[in-house]
Amino acid sequence: MSHIKGLTPPPQVKSLSIVNRDDTTIVGKNTSRVHFQTTSLSKMGRAFTHPLIQDCNMPSEIRMEAVYLAMVSCERYKKDYKKIAKDLHVRLMKKFGGDWNIIVGENFGLQIAYDPKSLLYMYCGIDIAICIWKSL
Secondary structure, three states, X not given: OOOOOOOOOOOOOOOOOOOOXXXXXXXXXXXXXXXXXXXXXXXXXXXXEOOEEEEEOOOHHHHHHHXXXXXXXXXXXXXXHHXXXXXXXXXXXXXXXXXXXXXXXXXXXXXXXXXXOOOEEEEEXXXXXXXXXXXX
């Protein structure tokens, strides 16, 4: 699967590679965003497509952990957005402390004030959008 530098791939693009917790496949890059798409294989043998990062200004180690935690929550709770948000909130607070905010859904807009270097906006699968940020 080849990608042109600077081209933003749509959320429905699927990667065929199997990756683990620490691996990601970069599918596009420009000056303001890096887009990642990872795929894991469940015990049932079904492939799940996971976060495609639309915008992020977190440090890389926090970003990678937040993406992993989002993957776990999405696989565990599927389409129960309230449970995904609650699970992700608890995990982020335990791991990094502070007051984290999470929005999970299919269609939303937002304007927020957030702590610098704490924003992550991604898609989990094809239709679940997740926005994570730390309060000021």
